[in-house]
Amino acid sequence: MDPMHATVIPQPDAENYLPAQPVAGDLNEQLLGTDFWTDEMVAAAGIPIIDVPFVSVGGGIGSFVTVDYLRIGGVPPEQIRVLSALDHPWQTYEYLTRVSQIPRGERLRSDSASRPDNIWGFPSYGFVEGFKNPKIWWQLFTEPIFNDYYTPHAGRAFRGMEREASRIRYNEMLAKGLVRIIRRRYGGGYFSILTPPEGVTGTKRVAFRSRFVHVAVGYPGLKFLPELQAYRTENKDYHHIVNAYEAHEHVYERLMTTPSTVLVRGGGIVASRVLQRLMDDRLLHGAQTQIVHLFRTFINGPNDGNGENPPSWFMRRRGADGWAYQGFNYPKSVWGGQLKRQMRKLEGEERAALYKRMGGTNTPYRRYWQKQMKTGRQQGWYQLMIGTVDKMEPRGDRIVNHVRTPQGIVPVEVDFVIDCTGLEADIAEHRLLKDLLEHGGAGRNPVGRLDVERNFELRGTRSGDGIMYASGSTTLGGYFPGVDTFLGLQVAAQEIQADLAKHGFGKRIGPFRSTNHWFKWVAGSQI
Amino acid sequence: MLPTLNGRIQTRIFMLATWGALITLLITPILPNDPDYKTTYIILATVAVLGVIWEIIYHLIQQFRWEKDWPTLFGFITCVNEGALVWLLLELEAIPGIDGEVPFSTFVIDFMVIWVVIWLWVNGPMRVPLIRWRFFGGRII
Numbered sequence: 064m065d066p067m068h069a070t071v072i073p074q075p076d077a078e079n080y081l082p083a084q085p086v087a088g089d090l091n092e093q094l095l096g097t098d099f100w101t102d103e104m105v106a107a108a109g110i111p112i113i114d115v116p117f118v119s120v121g122g123g124i125g126s127f128v129t130v131d132y133l134r135i136g137g138v139p140p141e142q143i144r145v146l147s148a149l150d151h152p153w154q155t156y157e158y159l160t161r162v163s164q165i166p167r168g169e170r171l172r173s174d175s176a177s178r179p180d181n182i183w184g185f186p187s188y189g190f191v192e193g194f195k196n197p198k199i200w201w202q203l204f205t206e207p208i209f210n211d212y213y214t215p216h217a218g219r220a221f222r223g224m225e226r227e228a229s230r231i232r233y234n235e236m237l238a239k240g241l242v243r244i245i246r247r248r249y250g251g252g253y254f255s256i257l258t259p260p261e262g263v264t265g266t267k268r269v270a271f272r273s274r275f276v277h278v279a280v281g282y283p284g285l286k287f288l289p290e291l292q293a294y295r296t297e298n299k300d301y302h303h304i305v306n307a308y309e310a311h312e313h314v315y316e317r318l319m320t321t322p323s324t325v326l327v328r329g330g331g332i333v334a335s336r337v338l339q340r341l342m343d344d345r346l347l348h349g350a351q352t353q354i355v356h357l358f359r360t361f362i363n364g365p366n367d368g369n370g371e372n373p374p375s376w377f378m379r380r381r382g383a384d385g386w387a388y389q390g391f392n393y394p395k396s397v398w399g400g401q402l403k404r405q406m407r408k409l410e411g412e413e414r415a416a417l418y419k420r421m422g423g424t425n426t427p428y429r430r431y432w433q434k435q436m437k438t439g440r441q442q443g444w445y446q447l448m449i450g451t452v453d454k455m456e457p458r459g460d461r462i463v464n465h466v467r468t469p470q471g472i473v474p475v476e477v478d479f480v481i482d483c484t485g486l487e488a489d490i491a492e493h494r495l496l497k498d499l500l501e502h503g504g505a506g507r508n509p510v511g512r513l514d515v516e517r518n519f520e521l522r523g524t525r526s527g528d529g530i531m532y533a534s535g536s537t538t539l540g541g542y543f544p545g546v547d548t549f550l551g552l553q554v555a556a557q558e559i560q561a562d563l564a565k566h567g568f569g570k571r572i573g574p575f576r577s578t579n580h581w582f583k584w585v586a587g588s589q590i
Numbered sequence: 591m592l593p594t595l596n597g598r599i600q601t602r603i604f605m606l607a608t609w610g611a612l613i614t615l616l617i618t619p620i621l622p623n624d625p626d627y628k629t630t631y632i633i634l635a636t637v638a639v640l641g642v643i644w645e646i647i648y649h650l651i652q653q654f655r656w657e658k659d660w661p662t663l664f665g666f667i668t669c670v671n672e673g674a675l676v677w678l679l680l681e682l683e684a685i686p687g688i689d690g691e692v693p694f695s696t697f698v699i700d701f702m703v704i705w706v707v708i709w710l711w712v713n714g715p716m717r718v719p720l721i722r723w724r725f726f727g728g729r730i731i
Contacts, residue, residue, distance in 0.1 A: 184717055185717045186714065190714065204663060206662070206663075207661060208663055376654060381656070389656070394657045395592060395659040396659050400594055400597075400658055402658055404727055574719035574720060577719055578718055581718045
């Protein structure tokens with residue numbers, strides 16, 4: 064296939080719509096059982112084929128930044144399709160941040176120069192915000208030594224993406240629907256099978272035949288702590304036991320009217336945000352909530368992800384009061400400096416070991432949170448516990464948690480449990496990823512996610528002259544660590560775009576093209 | 591910034607050879623006490639040469655930081671130690687090619703204008719022409 068040729072939408076005819084098919088254009092056993100599909104097999108199943116050189120599956124921020132790079136690299140919208148169930152790229156992200164207590168008006172945990180709407184990261188969010196509030200410039204100058212890291216409001220990030228989406232004509236590239244199968248095509252390239260919303264197309268499925276595929280489907284799903292899951296299922300109680308990533312506003316509403324006790328589990332950013340919400344409601348709006356905060360691992364001093372005590376002078380993270388403190392999801396240099404370079408060279412166990420060393424649950428040190436927690440500890444309504452929960456049982460409307468502590472098992476009776484541990488499900492829980500592992504040639508990396516090359520090509524999935532790429536959280540554990548972050552998605556997008564340009568799809572973004580497009584970005588010119 | 595040692599040195603030399611050279615060209619005629627181009631360009635070259643040693647020291651300091659980053663503030667305040675060393679060498683007349691005394695005001699204005707412009711540039715606009723620079727530890731090539 065010529066990578067630059069324009070989209071061809073075949074007209075439905077007898078060849079594509081065989082009258083013998085029981086359901087028009089659906090997957091059949093032959094297709095499901097075959098790793099490489101021929102054009103004839105797809106046509107025989109009555110599935111219409113749409114030709115487009117590049118397809119990005121997912122349609123979240125990962126697809127968005129990749130497509131943004133490609134458009135700046137000169138690829139016209141007709142040659143790109145984003146297959147997605149989402150109406151706009153930040154939809155899932157906004158949902159997750161909102162329920163985990165970062166609505167549009169609150170600040171994300173993201174660096175000033177990590178802008179999904181601007182591949183250059185200049186002007187940074189903070190620089191722009193400084194025009195309204197010059198104190199921000201001082202914060203940028205003194206962070207993180209004399210100030211907290213600057214982080215942008217969630218709303219600022221979403222508004223920026225909205226502007227950029229319209230500038231790069233994102234909606235023209237969007238094809239709505241779900242993709243659960245991508246198979247290699249006999250003769251090169253891939254078939255991505257889209258299930259559009261009912262009634263939109265004449266057939267149940269539509270096949271996108273493309274030379275290149277990009278997979279950015281995000282988190283495969285959430286996993287609950289086993290004891291929480293067991294309690295919820297046995298007692299059919301989805302009201303008192305909630306995960307921070309599901310809508311749980313009813314908890315805060317109840318706390319405003321009835322003095323109650325809440326057990327918060329976890330020591331990461333989500334736990335911090337949930338605590339802030341609970342404490343804000345108490346300190347500013349008069350709630351009478353008692354908070355019990357359960358840490359599995361209690362950090363109280365310098366630490367690293369290995370739990371070495373004391374850690375090496377050269378890998379030593381701050382910590383206190385249970386928390387490990389770190390500005391962003393990873394030590395900052397994974398996005399461009401020393402740790403990025405170091406990880407890029409490591410394989411197998413060595414790579415997994417460095418991941419572990421710089422990992423471990425952590426949260427940023429924010430002066431406001433420190434003040435709240437200190438007040439809570441002094442006044443006795445914020446209590447810390449260390450341990451794990453052996454068993455949970457109902458007592459009237461309340462829940463008794465049998466907490467295993469170093470001092471023995473302690474029963475803790477509470478009204479609500481908010482799980483902020485943020486466990487992620489295995490990638491095979493996602494139907495598309497499972498299919499890629501079983502039929503697409505994809506494999507797992509040393510930490511169990513999708514194994515990608517340094518240029519984010521999905522290892523083992525080559526199909527003739529076709530290449531499949533993957534980015535985002537499903538590729539965590541690769542040569543580049545910060546994949547599941549704004550900036551990480553851009554690092555991946557840059558690698559993917561450069562590789563595609565080498566294969567003749569789009570142009571290399573050199574200094575001239577880059578600067579030229581930056582001026583277009585500033586002017587807001589549609590491209 | 592998130593530099594590697596190689597990236598630090600490359601950025602330093604590249605910036606002094608571009609912005610540094612250009613600013614020196616423009617600023618020398620308007621500096622107080624009327625210095626000649628030879629003096630100001632030798633000062634620039636001294637900052638570049640000593641800078642390579644400084645970058646190695648900064649890289650070592652960076653190893654004690656968990657994040658392995660180099661905060662914006664550090665990039666600015668290192669003008670103090672670097673400027674002081676060059677000034678000391680000027681006072682001791684230890685820099686080859688510079689004859690006679692360079693007045694303090696001449697040196698400070700020359701040094702600081704170049705420093706501030708380069709510091710501002712690498713903390714933002716640099717990313718516009720060179721989109722790979724920030725993801726590769728500050729390497730130019």
